[in-house]
Amino acid sequence: MKNYGKWFYLGGMLVAVLAGLFSYQATWLSLILLLLAILAAVFYFDSDDIVNFGLRFLIFAAVKDVFGMIPYIGSYLSTIFGAVFAFVAPVVFTTLIIWFVKKNFMGKK
Numbered sequence: 001m002k003n004y005g006k007w008f009y010l011g012g013m014l015v016a017v018l019a020g021l022f023s024y025q026a027t028w029l030s031l032i033l034l035l036l037a038i039l040a041a042v043f044y045f046d047s048d049d050i051v052n053f054g055l056r057f058l059i060f061a062a063v064k065d066v067f068g069m070i071p072y073i074g075s076y077l078s079t080i081f082g083a084v085f086a087f088v089a090p091v092v093f094t095t096l097i098i099w100f101v102k103k104n105f106m107g108k109k
Helices: 004-023 027-043 047-069 074-103
Strands: none
Touching: 004 027, 004 074, 027 074, 047 074
16 A cells, blocks of 8 residues: 555645646645545555654745745746645645554554
């Protein structure tokens, strides 16, 4: 199953990058990206590594807006990284929920 999760994550990242590149927004696309993010978190990511994954996510959140300062291509990069950030956020949140349930309700550390 971990192999399928890797493909869910890769597909979601690719769709997010393309949607950000072409500034395409649609409700159905957001729902598909949300579903891919949840599936990737469940099947691919290890909830025991939530601290490192969360730190990478927070650093990514802090850096993504800096790309707007780059002349000519900055707005494109900022839009693309914003779309990727919107995809990765539910992955982190779902992984955090899985970690919380494992730790507090299933007795696993």
